[in-house]
Amino acid sequence: MLSDDEWYDWKSKWHEALVGGESGDAERLRASSPLRHAANVHVPVLLGHGSDDERVHVRQSQLMAKALKDAGKDVTYIEFPNEIHGFTLEASRIRWYQDVGSRHWDALPV
Secondary structure (H helix, E strand, O other): OOOOOOOOOOOOHHHHHHOOOOHHHHHHHHHHOHHHHHHHOOOOEEEEEEOOOOOOOHHHHHHHHHHHHHOOOOEEEEEEOOOOOOOOOHHHHHHHHHHHHHOOHHHOOO
């Protein structure tokens, strides 16, 4: 997120509380990024992202899906055209919940 998104605002109170508040936090944030821990994922992952999301750029999910695939993980990535942050189109919501419902959740380790 730090290197991919020019909209990241280090001075935002929201970012300070939930992500990191100082530009000096960059190394810590890189080290703790889920992208760098894809090999540690031990459950199937379903990622869905709107192609027109301006809050979280779609590139974030594309990179995570690639990292998971490269690590040999069970990942399904669905990109929703003309969709923003949150699924506002009925067709997107239907597709998302169909895919969620088709997963074999009973096979997950508890």
